[in-house]
Amino acid sequence: MALSTQGYKGTRDFYPPDKRLQKFIFGKLREVVESFGYQEYDAPLLESLEIYAAKSGQEIVSEQLYSFEDKKGRQLAIRPEMTPSVSRMVAARRQELPYPLRWYSIPNLWRYERPQAGRLREHWQLNVDIFGVEGLAADFEIILIADTILKSFNSTDDMYSIKINSRRLMAKLLEAEGIKGQQQPIAMRYLDNYKKLAGEKERNDFLKKATASAEQAGKIYGAIEAVAGKSGSLQAAVQNSQDSRALRELLSMLKDSGVNAVIDPFVSRGLDYYTDIVFEVFDNHKENNRSMFGGGRYDGLVGLFGVEPLPTVGFGMGDVTLQRFLDLHGLLPNLKPETDAVVILIGDVFKAASEMVAELRGLGARLAVDSSGRKLDVQLRSAVKSGVPFVIFLGSEEIAGSNFKLRNLKSGEEMVLATRQAADTLNSRR
């Protein structure tokens, strides 16, 4: 029985054009975040299960985690997100690290869920975090970076919306209606899903499932309706609250830096560890009108590792979502292959040709030698198929003259060039 060529469900095979696009995107991400003084770190793909159980939220841990036991009975998980890992690493060197600490990473992450447009089981996610800043300057910077990244791909303000909210403010409003302790994160997840729930029945069903109690469900349902009712709408309740000063100040700082954002009471992020300001970025494209990514402040996570707590703000941006956004808005570039030319050998010249090719490589040229021994026309067809801009013919004549015969595969133009000129010509077409 032949093995299947199909990869595992919800994953992607990256053929060279796909990988090239990913590298282009990651290159841009690195460029932007490094311009803000962030440095790259990484953590292991497998972590102890307990670091997710603590704060990642019930949905992830009980339903979406790839977890298993190793032979020594250790409970492990393939990381579904990077925040617990980075918190662990910072906690391990809490005293030695310089603050404000600015770190980023582009880890490979896994979630066990039904694959859909913009959501896969395996993805990569840019994680950007700033540690050690209590004030709004950190929240401002993190949202500014998210905006700068989108603009670095030439997207414009009309293509996306940035929505901000404060979980601390929401918690106060809920508390005034009697929602406290463990009910609060459930209420936050309810708000996070609110707009996807079609009506009263669906909303109640969601809450019953989340609380496992009809009474609790009714209490949360009623509290949210009460908050909204008193001010006319949730939006108004938030806007009019005395505690919305920070949100309004943040909006103004962002505006000064050319970032459009609005307050939205339904933005609360699914994860339980957020403590105050949260934000989400929505795609405005009519085929993809949904939240793309987000982040916020999570001042409590580092402290869970037994060290002094550390104020932290960060966000995560998934590659599948970002690429879908760029694709829908026509922002993906055409990228050239990493190879400048295929070298076709004419006659039995392998040894002498190898020396000349090595010399040209030494000047920065990226050359694939066709060593298949096939007929010339077959070699030429393969070269064209591979998408390289040039072929180079090397026969006894070229070798005798230390020349390279270049053919531009687009124009058909042929040039016989010395080594340095050949290198310059190849470099100029990148």
Next chain:
Amino acid sequence: MALSTQGYKGTRDFYPPDKRLQKFIFGKLREVVESFGYQEYDAPLLESLEIYAAKSGQEIVSEQLYSFEDKKGRQLAIRPEMTPSVSRMVAARRQELPYPLRWYSIPNLWRYERPQAGRLREHWQLNVDIFGVEGLAADFEIILIADTILKSFNSTDDMYSIKINSRRLMAKLLEAEGIKGQQQPIAMRYLDNYKKLAGEKERNDFLKKATASAEQAGKIYGAIEAVAGKSGSLQAAVQNSQDSRALRELLSMLKDSGVNAVIDPFVSRGLDYYTDIVFEVFDNHKENNRSMFGGGRYDGLVGLFGVEPLPTVGFGMGDVTLQRFLDLHGLLPNLKPETDAVVILIGDVFKAASEMVAELRGLGARLAVDSSGRKLDVQLRSAVKSGVPFVIFLGSEEIAGSNFKLRNLKSGEEMVLATRQAADTLNSRR
């Protein structure tokens, strides 16, 4: 109870200086293999267990694999090596891809084994493969690339040894002594371990474990001794064989390109899929005198996926081993942080400073603003600790003049510069 800050056994946390070193090394690897016309691909971290069961060798599958079932009962494995994945991907597009196909990847791999110097549970591995070339030109190129990589880090010929062998030739010599079929891969693994087995008893024990039969063990043991006995040594048996022509020709091609290699009958690679020429690179350092990495020809693997077989040669080079080699030989560079300067704000200038900082970033500067609100001397100490080459002071005076006050943290020198000059100064110190 606080969570542990310890990562999972056999893994590494990459703090920014560690990650920087890894990026430097991977950058060199990419540069060299791309100069030979190789293009990067990638595959999912999780694969169906069966693709390893087919050919990776019993030791990996039964003892060293992280494998588990998903909720639908699919048998999955975290990849321990990349070769089955790349074979699957090539097979899936067997007809469309242009040959010779040159692909590389630097995947994250996992093996469940006792961590030791140069061997960890999580590592990265450069994989370089050429598909579609039957002749020695492919074997030559793959070994030349391995050698070029080591030299690109400034290592010299005396630091490492390249040893080559032919599994096809070994198979012929064994067959002449009655070793056939399933006994052959066991004999190959025996040769691969031969030098680590102290004497006759250990050798027999290894074979008894591998064959699960004292009779079979004795047969293989006797056959190897017989091959060696007839020519005086295994080395002589290989050298004198009429079938060693290809090995000798390969040595000569390598020599012409400045690559030192020798024939070694004990090089056979642990993996069962190799079909002919194999090679290994050994560290000559007295503290690390061992095989670092290797590869060879595996013409049968793509065909296991139900398509026409494809001649293939490749190698894998692990990052832990490579880094250890570079470290022992004093070849690791000192790398500068990705951040050019920490910006220290003097007084309440956040808004105006943000604009100037954005402008300087636009010219390529990588700037971290200290937004912690701490005292000046604390901010300065943090900047020094972070290892950046410069701090920039921005107060009302600098802002009024649209200037940046740069302090070189090494020399102590201070300069007041306009935006363009400041960018040039920061860029020149990278």
